[in-house]
Amino acid sequence: MSADKHPSLYEKYHLKPVINASGRMTMLGVSTPGPEVVVAVNEGLSHYFEMKDLVLKSGAYIAGLLGVEEAVVVSCASAGIAQSVAAVIVQESEHLLVNLHSAAHDRPCEIVLPKGHNVNYGAPVGTMVALGGGRVVEAGYANECSAAQLAAAITPRTAALLYVKSHHTVQKSMLTVAEAAEVAHHHQLPLIVDAAAEEDLTCYYQMGADLVIYSGAKALEGPSSGLVIGRAPYVGWVRRQSEGIGRAMKIGKEGILGLAQAIECYVQRTPVSGQQMVEKMTPFIDRLNGLPGIHARVVWDAAGRDIARTEIAFDEAALGVRTAEIVQRLREGEVAIYFRGYRANEGKVEVDVRSVTPAQLARIADAIATLREARP
Structure with a gap:
């Protein structure tokens, strides 16, 4: 870092960058105002x-x-x-x-x-x-x-x-x-x-x-x-x-x-529709479905809101690792990746794409692919 460059907040406080694929969650600072x-x-x-x-x-x-x-x-x-x-x-x-x-x-x-x-x-x-x-x-x-x-x-x-x-x-x-x-x-x-x-x-x-x-x-x-x-x-x-x-x-x-x-x-403002979210996540879903032992699909908000998410199901027997461990490893990476993990005990997590860019979705897919390749 050059002498005239101010450190980022992540550098100043020794914080880890976060990809928030869990939605508007208090534990991650909720949202980023315009x-x-x-x-x-x-x-x-x-x-x-x-x-x-x-x-x-x-x-x-x-x-x-x-x-x-x-x-x-x-x-x-x-x-x-x-x-x-x-x-x-x-x-x-x-x-x-x-x-x-x-x-x-x-x-x-x-x-x-x-x-x-x-x-x-x-x-x-x-x-x-x-x-x-x-x-x-x-x-x-x-x-x-x-x-x-x-x-x-x-x-x-x-x-x-x-x-x-x-x-x-x-x-x-x-x-x-x-x-x-x-x-x-x-x-x-x-x-x-x-x-x-x-x-x-x-x-x-x-x-x-x-x-x-x-x-x-x-x-x-x-x-x-x-x-x-x-x-x-x-x-x-x-x-x-x-x-x-x-x-x-x-x-x-x-x-x-x-x-x-x-x-x-x-x-x-005109709200982003669930269908627009589907369009955003489709390339991500296609990429995940090309990985053996992993299946991804569109799911809709359980509380009835017009929110579409990606559900990722991990074949724990084929992958040789539990979903909870996958979630934990992704949180502990150089960039912390957070999913909605309410159903990790069922071998499933959800990705909320509202606060995630296409580039970040690609990074999540890369991280999952890397974990899969490094499995025991």
Whole structure:
């Protein structure tokens, strides 16, 4: 490296370059915001604001973009869950707002969700509920939850219903968001929807959800942030939590302005379709299918989103190596390659091509071919 050349971040901090074929994952920094978002973040960093005013008016601006009653930017989707739970428990209470951690109270604090939605997405859903002063109550069974089963779990101690819209959750035999909203409103309760990685910013609100939580850094490709949209007074109660548990989860001015710009860009651009993803991955699939012991094909997102991925199945007996070891070796290479490894125990991984260039796909294929040739 020449004396006048600044080291890259990878060189400066002794970090390994990453090819992110696993999707918008928190463990890899989620996404890479576009230039308009970077400009907005830098503008935010360079100016002072009255923060309450910024929070309120940026929320109103985002709500206008999306056609919803209210919106507020928070630090991440997990914070959105915790603050939404605290919001429906504390409501307008000034005393409980600052004493939720210690005050004895008789307010409803149970949060009912389908048993198959009580997942660990990198942290347990129940942890976020507990941070907000709530207690998880499971409805139905691990493999099913109907509207009647959800309603049966409601008691006078119920503060809200929670629905987790995610590929992590059980998909079969589950009631819809609209059905959950109908149950909630029949019992005069709010419905909170965790839609962290979802791409439609209004459908769950339109289905009747009172609070909907998104990650700002996943589909929206904003900075580390979260978005809570919904109906008054619920969003107002979430906003009040900045003086309660939300103080430990506060987001900076740059995150607020960056996310607002990311949403503005998001609603204006034409999304990449699943079919376009198929076209991008077809040469990659053809290359892999030319390697003995390896079979690749197109699969579609398990949660119903218009996202196509490459599924790679490894014949472990023919290759003489377990899929989990292949995944580990690729992570430990000179360039760390990350797959979606949820089904590695079945001999299968998935490649998410949204954040991967054609050149990187070729490098992944080369790395797999090299591993295959070097097998014991």
